Each structure stands twice: as structure tokens, then as C-alpha cells.
Amino acid sequence: KAGVTQTPRYLIKTRGQQVTLSCSPISGHRSVSWYQQTPGQGLQFLFEYFSETQRNKGNFPGRFSGRQFSNSRSEMNVSTLELGDSALYLCASSLERGAKTQYFGPGTRLLVL
Amino acid sequence: DAKTTQPPSMDCAEGRAANLPCNHSTISGNEYVYWYRQIHSQGPQYIIHGLKNNETNEMASLIITEDRKSSTLILPHATLRDTAVYYCIVRGGRDDKIIFGKGTRLHILP
Numbered sequence: 001k002a003g004v005t006q007t008p009r010y011l012i013k014t015r016g017q018q019v020t021l022s023c024s025p026i027s028g029h030r031s032v033s034w035y036q037q038t039p040g041q042g043l044q045f046l047f048e049y050f051s052e053t054q055r056n057k058g059n060f061p062g063r064f065s066g067r068q069f070s071n072s073r074s075e076m077n078v079s080t081l082e083l084g085d086s087a088l089y090l091c092a093s094s095l096e097r098g099a100k101t102q103y104f105g106p107g108t109r110l111l112v113l
Numbered sequence: 114d115a116k117t118t119q120p121p122s123m124d125c126a127e128g129r130a131a132n133l134p135c136n137h138s139t140i141s142g143n144e145y146v147y148w149y150r151q152i153h154s155q156g157p158q159y160i161i162h163g164l165k166n167n168e169t170n171e172m173a174s175l176i177i178t179e180d181r182k183s184s185t186l187i188l189p190h191a192t193l194r195d196t197a198v199y200y201c202i203v204r205g206g207r208d209d210k211i212i213f214g215k216g217t218r219l220h221i222l223p
Contacts, residue, residue, distance in 0.1 A: 004156070033211070043157070043200075043213035056210055090156050102211065104156030 002027065004093050004105035012111045018079040021108045025072050025093030031055075032074040033102060034066060037088040046089075049074050050097045078110075086112045116140065116203040122218040131188040133217050135201030138182040144205040146177060148186045150197040151216070157200065160186065196221045 005024045013019050025032050033056075034046040045058040049068035066076040072093075078085055088109050092102040118136040125131040137146060145164050149157040161168055161175045163184070168175045174187040188195055200216040 035213075042215055045210045045212065048210070058210065088154075092156070101159045101162070103159065106156050 004091055004103055006089075006091050006105040006108050008108060009106065010109050010111075012113065013081050014113050015081055015083060017081050018077060019081060019110060020075055020077045021089055021091075021110075023074045023076075023091030023093075023105060025074070025091075026103055029093035029095055029103075030072050031094045031097050032068055032072065033092045033094075034074070034076050035090040035092065036060070037090060037107070038084075038086070043090070046076065048097070055097060081112045083112050086110060116144075116212065117201045117214050119199070119201050119214060119217045121215060122220065124220045124222055125188075125191045126222050127192060128190055131186075131191040131195065131219060131221070133186040133188075133199050133201075133219065134183065135186070136183045137201070137203045140181050140203050141205065144203045144209075146175065146181075146184050147202040147204055147211075148173070148175065149200045149202065149213075150195075151200070152194075152197045157213075160199075191219075191221050193221050193223065195219065 007022045031050045033048040035043050037043045047054055047066050048056040052068045063079045068074045088107045090104055090107045092104045094102045145162050147162040148160040151157045161170055161173050163175045163177050177184045198216040198218050200213050
């Protein structure tokens, strides 16, 4: 069974631009969570989607948004990019909400110049 | 804030058992202890989880103290490929977010 896939793997943007990242969960998994990882803050929870609805949200500004499609694939969007948004963005999928195990993708490394 | 405390780094000789401690003194009755690891530049990888009994799988063993305030992840025969940051996480019900702490950076010494 294929793992979690994320596209693109690497991305370079400039301040003020917006970006959309994509995540395809493991087949059959219905819950998708997003995390941001930076050297200073470590791994931080962004949000969780289940059945096309946002179920949980971390402490990030409204510039960070996401959505989930009927096939469980998910996208996250960051508008008006700032230098501090440079990070590794990780997506994780699990069978159901609150499932004991989340499986992480390889991440999308975003660099904002 | 993370609900767990881990040492920032540890060393272990190759072939020996690596014992990684985690303190979770505020854990509540319905919260599980999870362990993940992250090898450089990859996404975190699930290792093991438990509630109150000791657990073992093909990767590791998890020992949880009787009062559940601390636990130890044991990698029985550490190899160089086990070099990673290990995260201990406490998580409760379905609405509970996974909150990662700083983790322990494990160095396996040849």
C-alpha cells in the first residue's frame, strides 16, 4: 500500500505570494493532519481534516488555511507569505479521527525569500 | 505546551540497548503514550504506543511505570540507522491534538 504522498517536495516563493501544498493520504485513510516544522519551534500542529471538515486547529494565523476533498486528499494554502513561513510542512494521515497511529509523508520544504 | 519532558540528547553504542526516558507526570487516565522518531529530513515515523501495560513490537519495547508518570522506550539492539530524534507524546481522545515536544536526539556510536 502506498504511503502518504506530498507535492511538491520543494518550493521557493517570495514574500507576499501565496502557496498551495497537496497531500494524498494512504488509501482508506479519512483523517488528514498538517504540521509545520522549523528549527526554532519544532513540530507544530496546524489543523486536522476529516470528512471534508476541519475538526481541529492549532495556533496559526488565518493566512494558513486548508481543505479536504471527498476522496480524502487535502490541500493547505498559505497566503501573503512571510519569511518566517519557511519550513518543512508535513502531512499525516490516519484511518479515523483520534486513531492511535498517524502516518507521515515526506513533507514539502518551503523557502520564502 | 507539550505534556512530556525528554532529555535533549543521548548517546548509545552500536549493538547495545538504547533506553530513552520520558516524563509525563500530568498524564490523565484516558491518555496514551506514543513514540515517534524522525530521521533527518524525513517525516516522523510511528514506533509504538501504550496505555498502561508494557508493549513490544518489531521495532521497540515500551515500559510504562505503574503510576504512568513516566515511560521508557527501548531499542534492543541499536544500529546506526536508529540515529534520529525521538518524540514522546501524550494524547487523549479524538479531539486531542498531537503536540510534539523537543524530543531526544539519539546518537548511535560505532
